[in-house]
Amino acid sequence: MSDLCPHRGVALSVGRLKGDCIQCPFHGFEYDTSGLCTRVPANGMNAKPPQALKVKTYPTREVHGLVYIWWGEPRQTYPALPWFESIHEDMVYTTMKDHWPTHYARAIENQLDVVHLPFIHRTTIGRGNRTLVNGPLATEESLWPGDHLINLWVYNEVDQGQKPLKPSELPEPTRRPFLQFRFGNLWQNWIADNLRIVIAFAPIDQENTLMYIRYYHTLRTPLLRQIYGWIGSLGNVVIERQDKRVVVTQRPFRPDLEIGEILIQGDSPIIVYRKRRRALIDGTEN
Numbered sequence: 403m404s405d406l407c408p409h410r411g412v413a414l415s416v417g418r419l420k421g422d423c424i425q426c427p428f429h430g431f432e433y434d435t436s437g438l439c440t441r442v443p444a445n446g447m448n449a450k451p452p453q454a455l456k457v458k459t460y461p462t463r464e465v466h467g468l469v470y471i472w473w474g475e476p477r478q479t480y481p482a483l484p485w486f487e488s489i490h491e492d493m494v495y496t497t498m499k500d501h502w503p504t505h506y507a508r509a510i511e512n513q514l515d516v517v518h519l520p521f522i523h524r525t526t527i528g529r530g531n532r533t534l535v536n537g538p539l540a541t542e543e544s545l546w547p548g549d550h551l552i553n554l555w556v557y558n559e560v561d562q563g564q565k566p567l568k569p570s571e572l573p574e575p576t577r578r579p580f581l582q583f584r585f586g587n588l589w590q591n592w593i594a595d596n597l598r599i600v601i602a603f604a605p606i607d608q609e610n611t612l613m614y615i616r617y618y619h620t621l622r623t624p625l626l627r628q629i630y631g632w633i634g635s636l637g638n639v640v641i642e643r644q645d646k647r648v649v650v651t652q653r654p655f656r657p658d659l660e661i662g663e664i665l666i667q668g669d670s671p672i673i674v675y676r677k678r679r680r681a682l683i684d685g686t687e688n
């Protein structure tokens with residue numbers, strides 16, 4: 403439901419639930435699941451609310467603890483929702499949420515950017531001064547029509563004067579990808595079969611994104627689970643803040659294929675992402 407009371411413009415999200423209705427916090431008007439106003443308390447319990455009091459609603463679906471909203475025109479059937487099937491049922495997660503004042507595609511590109519590791523993350527995951535970027539290797543896969551998955555393998559090395567290998571010169575990967583991105587907006591760092599970091603990027607508008615960062619693991623004992631989830635999340639926060647500080651300064655806010663950036667070989671996953679995103683927007687994807 404749109405977060406705007408048609409009476410006098412208050413955010414309904416600060417209201418409360420009354421049965422299946424949302425009650426606006428300002429003057430108590432109530433709206434049902436179709437967005438129709440069912441009650442205007444000031445007009446008395448027997449009054450019929452004016453028809454014009456209607457809030458726009460959107461079809462939603464909840465899966466894997468994420469709520470998806472369909473922004474487009476209503477349809478008979480809706481497309482399948484993306485997920486990483488390799489995240490098995492036994493895994494539990496803790497979530498943290500963070501607001502980034504940037505376009506969602508910038509936040510996504512950052513997660514596919516392997517060139518930044520020894521700089522932004524010098525003190526954490528980018529330790530070791532591996533500034534030379536071989537490849538990287540980015541492949542695309544599709545499980546069903548309209549589905550697009552990017553797999554990414556990283557081969558950064560310490561620079562000893564060697565020439566970085568082109569993606570085509572890299573050996574055929576024998577292990578699972580380090581990173582995966584699935585269109586719409588899901589990313590995972592496949593640390594181990596029982597350990598993942600997943601990010602769902604929720605677009606707010608052209609200059610704001612909400613990041614839902616999840617730490618998936620298999621420790622189920624309540625206390626251990628809590629401690630482990632907490633420590634894992636704390637580590638993620640440190641790394642995520644290192645990225646955020648830099649990425650939110652990128653201009654223009656909204657990236658695309660032809661925005662005048664001068665890209666290098668190591669940026670190839672970003673080009674793969676930009677091409678696919680453009681094709682999806684234009685409706686020309688295969």
Ligand code: FES
Pocket residue numbers: 407408409410411412426427428429430431
């Ligand atoms: S602004 Fe919502 S009831 Fe008045």
Ligand SMILES: [Fe+2]
Pocket residue numbers: 512518522523641645
């Ligand atoms: Fe990063």
